[in-house]
Amino acid sequence: MSNQNFRSILTGSFSTPCTDNPTVAMIEAAYRHAGIDARYINCDVKAGNLAAAVRGAVAMEWVGFNCSLPHKVAVIEYLDELAEAARIIGAVNCVTIRDGRLVGNNTDGKGFLASLREVIDPAGKKVFLLGAGGAARAIAVELGLAGVAHITVVNRDPAKAETIAALVRDNTKSDATARPWVGNARVPEGTDIVINATSVGLGDADAMVEVDLDTLAKGQVVADVIPNPPMTRFLREARQRGCTPLDGLGMLVNQGVIGVELWLGTTLDAGVMKQTLRDIFGASDAG
Numbered sequence: 011m012s013n014q015n016f017r018s019i020l021t022g023s024f025s026t027p028c029t030d031n032p033t034v035a036m037i038e039a040a041y042r043h044a045g046i047d048a049r050y051i052n053c054d055v056k057a058g059n060l061a062a063a064v065r066g067a068v069a070m071e072w073v074g075f076n077c078s079l080p081h082k083v084a085v086i087e088y089l090d091e092l093a094e095a096a097r098i099i100g101a102v103n104c105v106t107i108r109d110g111r112l113v114g115n116n117t118d119g120k121g122f123l124a125s126l127r128e129v130i131d132p133a134g135k136k137v138f139l140l141g142a143g144g145a146a147r148a149i150a151v152e153l154g155l156a157g158v159a160h161i162t163v164v165n166r167d168p169a170k171a172e173t174i175a176a177l178v179r180d181n182t183k184s185d186a187t188a189r190p191w192v193g194n195a196r197v198p199e200g201t202d203i204v205i206n207a208t209s210v211g212l213g214d215a216d217a218m219v220e221v222d223l224d225t226l227a228k229g230q231v232v233a234d235v236i237p238n239p240p241m242t243r244f245l246r247e248a249r250q251r252g253c254t255p256l257d258g259l260g261m262l263v264n265q266g267v268i269g270v271e272l273w274l275g276t277t278l279d280a281g282v283m284k285q286t287l288r289d290i291f292g293a294s295d296a297g
């Protein structure tokens with residue numbers, strides 16, 4: 011009797027709406043696979059309840075939680091400390107609770123980078139980044155911290171692109187410039203990595219970002235943040251032109267792996283997590 015333990019380690023997520031978020035299935039499959047007695051509770055937390063939810067997590071001695079829309083910026087006021095990237099990005103999607111202290115991290119960009127590093131070392135490379143929303147911002151900052159040479163940020167709303175380019179220039183050693191997105195975007199010669207960080211392609215395998223496909227070059231890495239369906243039309247077109255496609259499943263899996271490393275100090279099995287998501291998304295060809 012005495013060596014039995016009926017108390018699970020608690021982790022989870024605060025967002026609203028939360029019903030479509032598959033992270034719980036991905037992480038709990040990996041907890042089970044590793045034989046870790048931990049739970050990941052997917053909580054619907056409305057904006058006005060965020061403070062109470064955070065206090066509750068501390069009171070129940072959760073070891074950490076993710077926060078997604080609409081809490082990524084609002085949660086910062088309840089934290090004791092911010093990791094460097096989260097401070098620069100100005101958004102937190104992963105909070106660690108240790109001895110009652112709350113530390114904010116941003117694992118979106120780190121997840122992307124871990125996925126990217128499986129195919130290319132970004133240091134010294136030239137990047138063409140489509141989009142200037144939250145995902146693009148996190149990716150741009152991490153790429154800057156990873157020492158890319160230059161990032162061109164392209165967005166329909168050019169002011170948002172300039173904000174991200176300035177963040178990179180001011181906070182990292184990398185250079186960055188902004189461009190308005192007019193018509194089919196042309197990828198500059200000498201680009202090593204092209205990234206779609208817009209929402210184009212989410213839930214629509216035929217949707218296509220407005221890019222001049224003839225300006226893609228053989229051997230380039232072409233990445234997409236869209237996790238579902240993972241093999242977007244942009245990635246299929248890029249693969250046909252001899253580029254190396256990188257799907258958004260890897261980003262999603264790796265940000266989960268990194269979050270659990272921060273909470274538990276354990277590295278979960280990325281393969282189990284990826285297969286769980288593929289089963290959920292019904293994706294057989296994720297490249």
Ligand code: NDP
Nearest residue numbers: 141142143144145146166167208209212235237258261262
């Ligand atoms: P935001 O709403 O913050 O930003 C959306 C971006 O997409 C904006 O730059 C917007 O441009 C651009 N955009 C939307 N529609 C078009 C279009 N038709 N043509 C050109 N640009 C367009 O969203 P997020 O940055 O938070 O998320 C973007 C995507 O990233 C989502 O689909 C999400 O699923 C994915 N994501 C994936 C993750 C993963 O782990 N794989 C993690 C986080 C996000 P404008 O500013 O001009 O409106």
